[in-house]
Amino acid sequence: MYSPQAANHNLPVEPNRFIGRARDVEELCALFADERVVTLCGVGGIGKTRLALRVAERLVHRFPGGVRLVELARLTRADLVAKELAGVLGVREEGARPLADGLIENLRGARTLLVLDNCEHLVEACAELVARLVASCPDLRVLVTSREPLRIPQELIWRVPPLDLPDARRPDAESVLLFMERATAAGIRISLDVLPDVADLCVALDGLPLALELAAARTKVLSPRQIIDRIGDRFTLLTSGDRTAPARHRTLLATVQWSHDLLEEKEKALLHRLSVFPGDFDLAFAEQVCHDRHLLQHEVLDLLSGLVDKSLVIGEGERFRLLATIRQFAAERLAEAGESDRFAERHLREVLAVQARGLRVTFEEQRMERPDRLEAFQRASALVDDSRAALDWAIRAGDARAGIELCLIAAAPLAVAGDAAETADWLGLLLAMDVSAVDPSDLLMAKSFIAYGLEARDELRQARELAVEGVEGLRAGAYHFRLGVVYAIAVRVLLRLGEREASRRWLEELIERARAHADRFTLAAALLYRSTLALADSRLREAQRHVEEALRAAREHGHPWIIAQVSLQLGVLAEARGDLEAALGHLAAAVPLNEELDNRAELARVLSRSGRVAGQLGDFAAARRHLARSLALAKGTGQRLTIAHCLSALSVLAEKEGDLEGAVLTAAAVQRLRESVGQPASRARTDELMARARAELGDGRAAAMWAKGGELSPEEAAGRVLEQEHVSAVDPPPVRRRTVLTAREQEIASLLMRGLSNRAIGEELVISPATVARHIANIMDKLGFTSRAQIAVWAAEHDLGSA
Known part of the structure; x- marks a missing residue:
């Protein structure tokens, strides 16, 4: 069960023992007593991320508002920085309100530490967002890792040094301890007689943690002296290749290049191809995207295991990922081989296939067990980063047809997750391209999905134009699930604009078509709209019939989202009738369903x-x-x-x-x-x-x-x-349904049954019409009603006329 207090941080468990940097950790922890923003700067592989995570873990107890890690390496666009932070914090977009305002609302008032990891490729966007958050949230602290500073006024730049190197006075320096620890973890026991070689190796590698870990992984086949000999040759080659690069950057490139050169050819090929994944991935995904006639699908497992052993791929349970430095290096090698476009295209096609299955299993298939629905929904939701990368590639490649197809099949699970506006943004970019190869029906559907994003931002007039164009252009065609979504979007927009008759007309057409094609998800959603319309017109019994029919369709379909929506509407109707116990029961049923979906x-x-x-x-x-x-x-x-x-x-x-x-x-x-x-x-x-x-x-x-x-x-x-915890002087009286209202409010409700005006009610009760109006507004507020007619129906159902 979800609980906002379940954990005070989202820091990962350390994959292995943290070695050294005791002074660095202590100094950084002390800095946060006064500093607002601390940026750990240094070259890739120097250990910025690992040091930041160690410091953050030590500081958890000092931040009651929580410590939150935001990993940015996989992002490709500056406008996704705020979205990624919002995803970590659980902030959703709200209408036309800037997302940054929601982040400020979340962070203000609670002492919180944000850890923004790998900011260098999005440094301007990170700087702008951090500066705004810090200015608006006095209790916020930010720890940043980046190859370059943010360069904002509140920032303290902390240069991450290499690990201490050995000398005559301290042969067991931090770098030596790290290498020995990682070699032992790889199954190799380093004998004392080769410690001088280990010391020389640590010096040769400048104490860079990533370089040391990669070297330690090779001790299965090479001695420390053999490693030194190979690294020495590689250093000379790369240093002479680019004299403008920082020395440590050249060293790191040499280390990665060296580790890469020791791989078998098929291991190299797989490593290069894995760079198309923006974040973590599983074996099945890697097998589908990375195989060809030179690297067979059944070979991927063993090759991937070998890359994990060599510390070039990190394995976390059933998921795998590349460090940002390794991914960048591998992507450059893939480009040099002229294969970047081919495997980016393979990645796009596989994302399309997985999301299409998610749409089919999650929504289109009928009478499926809820666990199967949930598994498919979670699988599709896990591909958010891959979908973004695939869409980014489709735009760069000029493939509007594939990009629009991906948006349309991924939009439904994204909308359930609250990302309708982002889908609209992608579609806007795609529709601005050459769309001559796109099916006209897909173009109309794309405009409808943009309307959903506009509606979420309260841009209703423009949303109406696109939604109406979508329905009128597509309604003559064959019915399918996404057409039902187009109808539902139009109904929603028209309802918000108060166009009852148009929305009702299309709603009835949608119900008829969904029922004819056994589309139970869409039928349940449409019946909920019908129930809402009936409630707004004070037809409570009719509203109840519609929601009960919606419940049957939702249960037959089995998706927890639609069942939760129906349960909420049942609670609303029960409260409107004054049946508070039943209302509480229906609402309680919706809670675990929403928790299940997070x-x-x-x-x-x-x-x-x-x-x-x-x-x-x-x-x-x-x-x-x-x-x-x-x-x-x-x-x-x-x-x-x-x-x-x-x-x-x-x-x-x-x-x-x-x-x-x-x-x-x-x-x-x-x-x-x-x-x-x-x-x-x-x-x-x-x-x-x-x-x-x-x-x-x-x-x-x-x-x-x-x-x-x-x-x-x-x-x-x-x-x-x-x-x-206020204690009343007397115990509260037993609550009866009728006593939701005061005695005077019950009198006024009973008079509304007779159709009396405010003036007539005032004359009968000897009070002013203005006082009557205030009482009626209070009744509406208590019962959740929006019209006098609803009050009259409620009064009749509770027999207030005889009170």
């Missing part, structure tokens, strides 16, 4: 509503648990509206527990947050709360609390309620 944004929304319902039931402890977890998730994913919903529920909770000051403080924070988002809430409940506060606390005290709450951050306001 869908933190949706989980935050479910828990927020769960907290509100639990509070209405008088279970204040459960309400606190749900809302505290929702707040942590919403903050982590940058969802300001979900944070506002949580704060609103906490304000009601505080008032019910008799903590009137906490209720006022939190309500003020809610209003400020909603205004900043551009979605102010109804003031009905706020006006009532402030009237009570003025009566019980006095005008001055109430005004002071409101002003103070408006200055609090969401975290401070929430903490005021969550951390105060």
